[in-house]
Amino acid sequence: MITLTHYLILAAILFSIALVGILRRKNLLMLFFATEIALNAVNIALAAISKYYGDLTGQLFAFFIIAIAASEVAVGLGLLIIWYKRRGTIDLDSLQSMNG
Amino acid sequence: MVEAVAFYLFAALTIAMFVITVMSKNALYAMSSLAAGMIFISAFFFLLDADFLGVVQIIVYSGAVMALYAFGMMFFDTTKDVKEKNPSKKIVFFLSGMIALLLVVILLTPIISDKVQALYPMSDEIGNTEAVGIVLFTKYLVPFEVAAIMLLVAMIAGIILASKRMDESITLKIDQEIEKEQKGTE
Numbered sequence: 001m002i003t004l005t006h007y008l009i010l011a012a013i014l015f016s017i018a019l020v021g022i023l024r025r026k027n028l029l030m031l032f033f034a035t036e037i038a039l040n041a042v043n044i045a046l047a048a049i050s051k052y053y054g055d056l057t058g059q060l061f062a063f064f065i066i067a068i069a070a071s072e073v074a075v076g077l078g079l080l081i082i083w084y085k086r087r088g089t090i091d092l093d094s095l096q097s098m099n100g
Numbered sequence: 101m102v103e104a105v106a107f108y109l110f111a112a113l114t115i116a117m118f119v120i121t122v123m124s125k126n127a128l129y130a131m132s133s134l135a136a137g138m139i140f141i142s143a144f145f146f147l148l149d150a151d152f153l154g155v156v157q158i159i160v161y162s163g164a165v166m167a168l169y170a171f172g173m174m175f176f177d178t179t180k181d182v183k184e185k186n187p188s189k190k191i192v193f194f195l196s197g198m199i200a201l202l203l204v205v206i207l208l209t210p211i212i213s214d215k216v217q218a219l220y221p222m223s224d225e226i227g228n229t230e231a232v233g234i235v236l237f238t239k240y241l242v243p244f245e246v247a248a249i250m251l252l253v254a255m256i257a258g259i260i261l262a263s264k265r266m267d268e269s270i271t272l273k274i275d276q277e278i279e280k281e282q283k284g285t286e
Contacts, residue, residue, distance in 0.1 A: 002103055016196065023195060030130060036138075040138065057235075063236070068247075078257060
């Protein structure tokens with residue numbers, strides 16, 4: 001029997017994978033992938049809570065999270081193009097222009 | 101029984117795909133496994149009786165991931181490995197391990213849930229899509245409209261940001277350099 005805890009642990013594992021990706025990636029496009037994984041992990045948790053408490057609110061929150069993820073990708077990729085045109089690279093270290 | 105088998109199968113597949121996404125050095129492998137993982141996640145939504153959410157997941161994320169694909173093709177040579185320099189792997193793995201441990205401890209603590217009451221209880225009489233529609237367009241109408249405006253703003257922002265200095269091609273310079281090199285060798 002699959003309980004709520006199973007789903008929550010799965011969501012936690014996926015979120016941890018995303019955190020590993022966010023911490024170890026240096027390429028901005030790869031960082032986008034990791035943030036997408038994190039948002040999806042949260043969606044699983046919300047849908048599971050929605051099912052096991054018999055409440056639709058969790059699913060609606062998941063919808064809004066999907067909308068936020070879509071707009072995040074749109075704006076983020078627009079900024080990424082500008083940065084690539086200006087610097088020719090999307091490495092995270094090239095963003096360090098304010099130190100010293 | 102079927103639910104348990106499906107859960108463990110898709111859990112293993114999703115975790116494997118996302119680990120490849122995070123760990124792979126090849127951009128094409130990372131993108132492909134991300135797309136596969138997104139599709140596998142929709143299986144959980146179907147298992148959880150959230151049919152409409154599962155369909156939306158497939159449509160939105162296949163679209164978003166296809167856009168990422170296009171950008172990946174533009175930014176990298178996908179046949180080559182992405183160059184990343186990581187100064188210290190130990191710190192990264194230590195930090196992420198501790199965060200993961202913290203998360204698991206938080207989630208494994210017994211949930212004080214008996215007093216939780218459903219605000220919008222699911223009923224068996226109407227389907228999931230109808231129920232979502234009813235709640236979305238009554239109680240969550242204002243957040244829905246705000247989300248619509250947010251998507252519009254994001255679309256305009258994306259168009260304006262990407263179209264700035266559109267006359268300067270990203271790929272054209274590289275093509276010209278390649279042509280020069282070829283002429284040089286000939």
